[in-house]
Structure formats: C-alpha cells, structure tokens
Amino acid sequence: MGANDPQAAGKPATKRQFRIWRGDENGGDLQDYTVEVNEGEVVLDVIHRLQATDAPDLACRWNCKAGKCGSCSMEINGKPKLSCMTRMSTFTEDETITVTPLRTFPIIRDLVTDVSFNYEKARETPAFAPPPGVAPGDYRMQQIDVERSQEFRKCIECFLCQNVCHVVRDHEENKTAFSGPRYFIRAAELDMHPLDARNDRKEYAQAEQGLGFCNITKCCTEVCPEHIKITDNGIIPMKERVVDRKYDPLVWLGSKIFRRGQVPQTSVTSGHSSGAVHSSGGAGGQHSHAGGSHDPQAELQAQKGVNWHREVPHPTAPAVDDRGKLPLTELTFDRAAAPSPFGDDVTFPLPPEHLNFAHPDQDKH
CATH class of the missing domain: 1.10.1060.10 (Alpha-helical ferredoxin)
Known part of the structure; x- marks a missing residue:
C-alpha cells in the first residue's frame, strides 16, 4: 500500500459522546461533551483531551497510565474500572460513555474522591x-x-x-x-x-x-x-x-481442656504488677524461672542466687468439686486454668544455678 493510502495512517478520528460528572462535596451533575476519539485510545486519553480543549478545570487523578498504580479508578457506564485500561473500542460508536467518580468514597472534586x-x-x-x-x-x-x-x-x-x-x-x-x-x-x-x-x-x-x-x-x-x-x-x-x-465444637473443647494458645492468667498478665514487662529473655539469655514476673532487674537478681523480692503466681485450689470431680463450669469458663507455680518456661530437672526460692512472707513486703 502507498504512503498516501488512508488505511496506512489508521482509522480517522470520530466524534463520540461523553457524559461526565462535574461537581464537589456540595453537589454536582452530569455534563455532556462531544470529543474526538482516535483508534487505539483509552478513556483516560479522552479525559486528557477534554482537559486540553473543552474542560481545562476537569479534575482527574492518574499517574502511570499503565494499569499499575491504581490511581485512575472511576466508574465507567456504572462499572468500577481503571480508565487507563478501558479501551474505547469496547463501546459501540453510537454509545454515550458515562464517567462518574467512585461512589463509595467522599467526593473531593469531579472524578477525584477521598480514599x-x-x-x-x-x-x-x-x-x-x-x-x-x-x-x-x-x-x-x-x-x-x-x-x-x-x-x-x-x-x-x-x-x-x-x-x-x-x-x-x-x-x-x-x-x-x-x-x-x-x-x-x-x-x-x-x-x-x-x-x-x-x-x-x-x-x-x-x-x-x-x-x-x-x-x-x-x-x-x-x-x-x-x-x-x-x-x-x-x-x-x-x-x-x-x-x-x-x-468447631471439637476445637473449642480441646482448647478448654488443653488450654492451647491461651495466655496463663498470672497476676502479671492480669495487670496487677505495674513494673512487669513482657519479655522472656533474662541476663545472658537465661530465664530465672521466677514464675512469670519477667522483670529485667528481678531476672538479674535471680541469676545471682536467691531473689527474695520476686513475684510468683500464687497456687490455687484444684479445679474439682468436693467429690473430686471436674465441674462442668471448668469446661465452659472463658479463662485458662491456674498457672504452674514454677512458671511456664521450666524444664525439669532444674540446673542448680537456676534454683530460686520465694520468701515465705513475700506478700508482707
């Protein structure tokens, strides 16, 4: 085909009808535009042409024009789409394309919404x-x-x-x-x-x-x-x-019986100790096995030997009734059972350097 063949230059531009919402948070309406459309263009191209010709104050958010930034989201003929990925060839030549802002989010101006x-x-x-x-x-x-x-x-x-x-x-x-x-x-x-x-x-x-x-x-x-x-x-x-x-009733029952995934209800986790910090590491990476205080200073003291001022979980009575039976309320209670007085990080037998003792009158100090 020759260089002057009209098909060599592509399909000539056509006039298309657009209806675009114009306004701000106080209100607005749809305005009609007749705009030139070339072969291969997308809706965002047409909006840019409108900004350059008939509507220089038309607000539209966009960035990459490659379908990767997500900025040019709007509703085209009622369906949420990226305007840079919506080709004009998908509409019939006599179809009016209606462009409105995203409906779910507050309008800033024209096609721009507050996301x-x-x-x-x-x-x-x-x-x-x-x-x-x-x-x-x-x-x-x-x-x-x-x-x-x-x-x-x-x-x-x-x-x-x-x-x-x-x-x-x-x-x-x-x-x-x-x-x-x-x-x-x-x-x-x-x-x-x-x-x-x-x-x-x-x-x-x-x-x-x-x-x-x-x-x-x-x-x-x-x-x-x-x-x-x-x-x-x-x-x-x-x-x-x-x-x-x-x-799941089986998982629920198992969590009640075996207490999986529940934090022990010590006085520390219940918020009774104002100086407690939730850190499991002691000095030198060792644990004092002090029963859950997790106080760095107490951990240091425990590594040196006897720590008379540490806080330990107080033992509680067994969760059984006077007949030695486990009551039904124990299965339906929403809190875990009492913690071990030794702490949750204890492995037995304890090394001698990790042995620690509680003062019998610690509650009086």
Whole structure:
C-alpha cells in the first residue's frame, strides 16, 4: 500500500459522546461533551483531551497510565474500572460513555474522591511480625509457600474492590467496623505466611476487620484489574479457618481442656504488677524461672542466687468439686486454668544455678 493510502495512517478520528460528572462535596451533575476519539485510545486519553480543549478545570487523578498504580479508578457506564485500561473500542460508536467518580468514597472534586478510608484501615492492620531470633537475611521459605500468597501481592490498591463492596457502598455506618476485601486478602496473606509470628490473624479478621459482614457475593473479584481471586482464595479460606477455630465444637473443647494458645492468667498478665514487662529473655539469655514476673532487674537478681523480692503466681485450689470431680463450669469458663507455680518456661530437672526460692512472707513486703 502507498504512503498516501488512508488505511496506512489508521482509522480517522470520530466524534463520540461523553457524559461526565462535574461537581464537589456540595453537589454536582452530569455534563455532556462531544470529543474526538482516535483508534487505539483509552478513556483516560479522552479525559486528557477534554482537559486540553473543552474542560481545562476537569479534575482527574492518574499517574502511570499503565494499569499499575491504581490511581485512575472511576466508574465507567456504572462499572468500577481503571480508565487507563478501558479501551474505547469496547463501546459501540453510537454509545454515550458515562464517567462518574467512585461512589463509595467522599467526593473531593469531579472524578477525584477521598480514599483515605483505605489508608486508615491499612494502618490498623497488624504488619508482618518477623520470627524472633531470626535475622532478615536468614529468612527461609519453601517455594510452595511463596506461591501460595504471591497472588495477593499483585494488588495495585486501586480500591475498586473496596468501592464495589456493598457492605460499605450502601451502608456508610459500617466503615468503622469493616476493613473491606483489600485488607481481608492482606490478613489472609499474612495468615498463610510461614514466617509470620502472629497467630491471631484469623481472630483479628473476625473481631476487628469485620470479616463476618462479608457474604461472598464475589463482586470484588469481578472488578479486580489484576484478576486476583479475592473471594475464592482469600476471603472464603479465612472464613473457614475462623469457623474452625471459633465454632468447631471439637476445637473449642480441646482448647478448654488443653488450654492451647491461651495466655496463663498470672497476676502479671492480669495487670496487677505495674513494673512487669513482657519479655522472656533474662541476663545472658537465661530465664530465672521466677514464675512469670519477667522483670529485667528481678531476672538479674535471680541469676545471682536467691531473689527474695520476686513475684510468683500464687497456687490455687484444684479445679474439682468436693467429690473430686471436674465441674462442668471448668469446661465452659472463658479463662485458662491456674498457672504452674514454677512458671511456664521450666524444664525439669532444674540446673542448680537456676534454683530460686520465694520468701515465705513475700506478700508482707
């Protein structure tokens, strides 16, 4: 074909109809524009052309124009999308394209919304907790563990999933108690992480993030531009693990009998000791076996020998009735049984240098 062939230069520009929301937090309306569209362009290209011609004051947030920053999120013909990844060729030539801001978040101006809600929830989400005693350069993971949560790390934080979630989209009052799908997959990723030292991700997701509000309609998965299976691979497994821990009668009964995962209710953990600090390491990396005071000064004294001023858990009567039977209330009580008077970190037999004694009149001092 010759250089002057009209097909060689591509399809000529056409006029298309756009309807764009204009306004601010005080209100606004949809305004109609007729704009030139060239072959291969995306919606963001058209918005930029409008800014250069008919609407120089049109506010629009964008950054990379490559579908990787998540900045240009908006609703196009009623569906949350990235404007830089929505090609004009997907619309018919006689179709009017309606562009509106994300509905779930407060409007700043035109197509720009205040998404600070998401950053507040990000700050509330507990960060990765490195394993104790392991330097960052010494972390080791199996490749299968890496692949298991790698999907969730593809999130570009466009917040389309947050916007489309009806729990906050239709109920503003839920925002204080609901983190949303973006942070559910964050919790799921950390719960799957073999090196994360926190073991309460499931409980936190249920109690603090509002996981129970989600009824898995999968609308968040449908709008994800990174094709993350938010519901199937993140939210549903987290819900299942929460149910296993919280509602499975066998797990519940086992936790009551064997006290798995519960902190001993000593006077220290109950807040009776104002000088206690929660650290298990003593001088030279040794434990005094002093019964849970964890006070550094007391640990130093214990390593030297007798420590007359340490605090020890006070022994309690056996959890049996006058017939020597374990009462039913012991299984239904929501607190752990009494701690060992020797402390939880004791291994027997004790080395002679670790022996420690309590003064018989310690409560009088």
